[in-house]
Amino acid sequence: MSKLTNNQNIDNFNKSNSFEWRLVQADMRDKLGSEVYESWLKRISFIEEFNNYILLSVPTRFIRDWITSRYLDQILQIIKNYKKDIIRIEFRIVEPDSAAQNSEPLEVGNLKENVSFIKDSYLQYNRIDPNKRFDNFITGSSNKLAYEASLKVSENISHYNPLYIYGGVGMGKTHLLNSIGFELKKNIKVMFISAERFMYQFVKSIKSNDMVKFKEYFRNTDILLIDDIQFISGKEAMQEEFFHTFNTLLDKGSQIIVSSDRPPNKLARIQERIKSRFLGGLVVDIQKPDLELRKKIVQKKTEEVNSIYSDQFQISKDIQDFISTEIKGSIRELVGAINRVVSFSRIYEKVPNLSETKVILKDLLNLSENKVTIDLIQTAVCKFFKISKNEMLSSRRSRYLVRPRQTAIYLTKILTSKSLPEIGREFSNRDHTTIIHSVKTIEKIKEKDPEMVDNIKKLKNQILYNNKNNEI
Numbered sequence: 094m095s096k097l098t099n100n101q102n103i104d105n106f107n108k109s110n111s112f113e114w115r116l117v118q119a120d121m122r123d124k125l126g127s128e129v130y131e132s133w134l135k136r137i138s139f140i141e142e143f144n145n146y147i148l149l150s151v152p153t154r155f156i157r158d159w160i161t162s163r164y165l166d167q168i169l170q171i172i173k174n175y176k177k178d179i180i181r182i183e184f185r186i187v188e189p190d191s192a193a194q195n196s197e198p199l200e201v202g203n204l205k206e207n208v209s210f211i212k213d214s215y216l217q218y219n220r221i222d223p224n225k226r227f228d229n230f231i232t233g234s235s236n237k238l239a240y241e242a243s244l245k246v247s248e249n250i251s252h253y254n255p256l257y258i259y260g261g262v263g264m265g266k267t268h269l270l271n272s273i274g275f276e277l278k279k280n281i282k283v284m285f286i287s288a289e290r291f292m293y294q295f296v297k298s299i300k301s302n303d304m305v306k307f308k309e310y311f312r313n314t315d316i317l318l319i320d321d322i323q324f325i326s327g328k329e330a331m332q333e334e335f336f337h338t339f340n341t342l343l344d345k346g347s348q349i350i351v352s353s354d355r356p357p358n359k360l361a362r363i364q365e366r367i368k369s370r371f372l373g374g375l376v377v378d379i380q381k382p383d384l385e386l387r388k389k390i391v392q393k394k395t396e397e398v399n400s401i402y403s404d405q406f407q408i409s410k411d412i413q414d415f416i417s418t419e420i421k422g423s424i425r426e427l428v429g430a431i432n433r434v435v436s437f438s439r440i441y442e443k444v445p446n447l448s449e450t451k452v453i454l455k456d457l458l459n460l461s462e463n464k465v466t467i468d469l470i471q472t473a474v475c476k477f478f479k480i481s482k483n484e485m486l487s488s489r490r491s492r493y494l495v496r497p498r499q500t501a502i503y504l505t506k507i508l509t510s511k512s513l514p515e516i517g518r519e520f521s522n523r524d525h526t527t528i529i530h531s532v533k534t535i536e537k538i539k540e541k542d543p544e545m546v547d548n549i550k551k552l553k554n555q556i557l558y559n560n561k562n563n564e565i
Contacts, residue, residue, distance in 0.1 A: 113175075114139035120171045125164065132439070133160055134168070138187070145180045147172065150187040154224050155397050157184045159432065186224045221278060221285055225271035231393060233386025236265055239377045243269045246348060247276040250316065253375035255339075255349035259356050260379030263425025266352040270318045273350055281315040288324040295331050308334075312341045318350045327362040336367055349374075382424060387417040390424055394431050406444045408434060415447060419458050430454050448554045455557065465508050465556060467519045473556050474501040477548070486521045502528055503535035504552060 117139075122130040136156055140148040151157045160168070165182065172179050227247070232240045239258050246256050258266050274285045286294075291311075298307035311317070317338075325331055342349055353360065356378070357371035382390065395408045408431070416430045433453050438444050445453060475482050478497040485498050498520070505516050506528070513525035520528070538545045 117172055117175060120174070121168060124171060125167060129164070134164065137168075140185060142176070142179075145178050146183055147176075147179055148183045148185060150185045152187065153397060153401060154186055155394075155401065157186065157224075158428075160184075221274045221283070222271050223275060225268045226275050227272045230265065230268055230272060231386065231389050233383055233389065235380040235382050235386055236260075239266075239269060239379045242375055242377050243273050243350075246350065247273045250277070250281075250346075250348040254343065255351055255371060255374035257351050257353070257357060257371045257374055257376045258379065259353045259376070261354060261381065261423060263423030264379040264381070265424055266379060267320055270320055270350055270352055274316065274318050277316050277348075282313075283316040283318070284311065284314040285318040285320075287320040288322045291319060291335070292325060292328060292331050295334060299330075308338070311338050314342070314347060316348045316350070317342055320352050322351045322353045323355060323360060323363075325363065326360065329364075332364050332367060336364065336370075339367070339370055343370075381421060382427075384417065387420070387427060388414075390427050391417045391431065394428055398431060398435055402435075402438075406438045408438075408444060411447055412445070412450050415450060416454070420454070422457070426457055430457055448550055451557060452550075452553055467505050467509065467511065467516070470504050470508065470556055471501050471519075473552060474504065477552055477555070488521070499531040499534050500549070500552070502531040504549070504556065506532050508553070508556060 118130075118134070118137075121134050125134065133156065136151055137160070138150045140150050142148075151160065161184070169179070169182055172182070227240075227244060230240060239260075242253060242256055243258070245252055258269060260266055270285065274283045277283050294307065298304050325335060339349060351371065356376060357368045360368055360371075391413050395413055399407050412434060416427060416434075420426050420430050434445060434450060437449070437453055451458070471482055471485065474497050475485055478493075478500075480494060480497055484494055485501065487494070502516060502520060505511060505519070506513075511519075513528045516528050517523045517525050535545070535549075539549065
């Protein structure tokens, strides 16, 4: 019955000259479930349809990131059932209290005029995200220089030319390039593209014998922003074209901004003359965020989350401080950690305590699994249950020994990557079927016995974090 209804919807949709978003919404509810739809997808609104993509709106960046990371492929497939030529989805952030802004037409004309793109191609270059701006880029000592240089370029083009920004994954390079493009596209022509996409269009133009148009579009711009330039490594023909495009733009006074994951002199299999051009401009790096910056980022992100779910849960200051202190890799990891806490809270309808947060974020924390050994687990369990290790590893089947033994086996299975035979050998050469039985037994007991659940939590915390003085 549901399938018949969906087919009728598609037929009705195809008969209509306009994009009937309500039919897509009904299909999303049906295929992705009412709970997912009511929690996330209901917040999506339709703005406008273009040649091969549609523009949708959501109230916050957090909702956009959540939807794109989990449901974007399914949503696109549902939309393609109605409009086969739609190949991508763009999101715009429209806050709920900005209804007046919603009624204003999208500045499509301005975008088409000042942001270059190749017509009738799979890739369009209007990729500037209005939500990545200078005013929401959080600065600290690790990224201050890159931020100031980017701001200077947006105020006075060709001041630093080229500007080369490098840093690790998830440090904010793309945000800065986007911010420059967002500021400058208002008045001059901007081209913002990743090196990978540049390469794709280059190859496509060669195959279609259309290099004249390729050169015309890429060399007829005031600002060229290229993200992740390291991807042109080893592509000699493309590097040749990029070099001449680079020189042409410099000669006409256009600004070039490039990002990479490494400094110019560390770029492998890239022509020396290209690296020399990069080194001739301003080279700035973005380092890993220090504690102060991490705290700023976590605070900003949790404020967004707390504003959305104020009536359901609030991420506590303790959890914010813990994430800021322990996750030191990148800004993207910080945001991912908060998303995990939010996901846990929505599933279990409560905010995790600090002990639960440590387990949720185990793989993101600065803890290596090899620190968790079977011997460490056995020692912690024996101490917890007040028995000796010899007693636990013995063949005796007294109840006061069996339960600790099964608990130790269970914790070994979930906290290490050891195989069943390996675990069995460390527990006095027990058979792997005994190991499986022990794990299943503890899992069943946990379903009915809150005390066992509490014991497992305490033991996990002691085993994983005792050396870091983080016992609960």
